[in-house]
Amino acid sequence: MLRMLRMKRRSRSDNVATAAIVAVLVLIVHVTGLSEPEGRQQQQNLRVGFYSKSCPPAESIVHAVVKEAVLSAPRNAAILLRIHFHDCFVEGCDGSILIDNGDPSERPASAHSGVGGFEIIEAAKARLESTCPGVVSCSDIVAMAARDAVFLSNGPFYEVQTGRRDGRVSNQTLAADMPDVNDSIHLLKSKFRQKGLNDKDLVLLSAAHTIGTTACIFMDTRLYKFNSTGGSDPAINPRFLPVLKSKCPRGGDVGVRLALDAATEFVFDDLILHNIKNGFAVISSDARLYDNRHTKQIVELYTQNGTSYKHGKPPSFKAGFAASMVKMGQIGVKTGSEGEIRRVCSSFN
Missing domain, CATH: 1.10.520.10 (Peroxidase; domain 1)
Known part of the structure; x- marks a missing residue:
């Protein structure tokens, strides 16, 4: 009987200790926000x-x-x-x-x-x-x-x-931690992971460059200072390099703009991924997608046609892009009683 009483007391004591540990862990999670990736909890209200x-x-x-x-x-x-x-x-x-x-x-x-x-x-x-x-x-x-x-x-x-x-x-x-045009592929992947986005999201969201332009100010390092010898990025197709240099000559107007996808500048399509694959990417961060085995595989996956794809119908670039945009739109959102509804977008209420 005495032994059973001791066991019950020990069990009761263990339960109290366990409950205390759980309470502390819950408090730590609440304070540090470790329970969910950025935006996961808030997105439930979207x-x-x-x-x-x-x-x-x-x-x-x-x-x-x-x-x-x-x-x-x-x-x-x-x-x-x-x-x-x-x-x-x-x-x-x-x-x-x-x-x-x-x-x-x-x-x-x-x-x-x-x-x-x-x-x-x-x-x-x-x-x-x-x-x-x-x-x-x-x-x-x-x-x-x-x-x-x-x-x-x-x-x-x-x-x-x-x-x-x-x-x-x-x-x-x-x-300060925004993805930069001259970031390495490893740094780009890291910055996207910090926002809850994976390698697939990195490739598909970068493909938004299928429309739009860049300025020569963002081309200087890639064309003239890519390495210690002052050379150009070797990932640039030799046929494309003189085209880029003619648009952005050394010491030229840094404000000159050039299309990121010249062939279909105003059409949202997957040609940008084909350009990356073939060395015709304009900016460095797009070209870097072909530097890493995983991102390279994703680029190749979305640039296969129906005859070369061996697993049925190849994935849809547009559907994939849409899914990544929805995912990006959930990053760190404020909902419910958080934040405010501004009367003018450029000013706090």
Whole structure:
């Protein structure tokens, strides 16, 4: 009997100790945020049709503004796609890049050099405010505008989950870890992994460069300072190198722009991946996708045709891109009582 009593006391003591350990672990997870990858918990509050009752015309209003912008200047499609990427990679998809309150804000950061389209987002916001004041967030407008820009460029249409709220933080120092055009493949992979994106996402989201341009300022290292001898990137096809150098000569105008996919500059297709495979990538970060075994396999997977693919129908590039865009749009979102709904996208309330 005495032995049984001791065993019961020990069991009761063990249970108390176990409960205490669990409580501590729960507290650690809560404080450090180790329980979920970035944005996983918040994304549960995102849903397709979030504004179906509170602002039914929200998506059609954004689409109309984007269509006007793309018809007036086709390059606006790439601009709107890029602003979504840059927004999501700093502080999550919360519209932090839209804030324009001088040097402290994120917008002037060197990592965002060349990012534009802010006036298009503001135009959409103004129309929404006149119809549904204080309802639709700027971060959701950015996400919907990117989707519509892709679709209007012959790309896929995909459903955008909405319900994001706008962040209250915007500081250019937070943009320091943005993927850079001269990053190695290992650094690019690392930066994407930190956002919960894998190698497939890296390849497919990089393929957004199928539309848009770059400036010669981003070509100097690749063309003239790639190694210690001051040579060019050996990954550039020998037939393509003189073309690039003629557009961006040493000491020339760094503001000159060149298409990332010259053959179909304004058409959203998979030609950019074929260019990467054949040494015709324009910027270094695209070419680096062929430096690593895993990313190289993904590029090759999406550049096979039906006759060369041995496992049935090859995967759809457009469907894959759409899935990666939805995934990217969930990074670090703020929902529920977090953040705010800005009245003007460039200013905190």
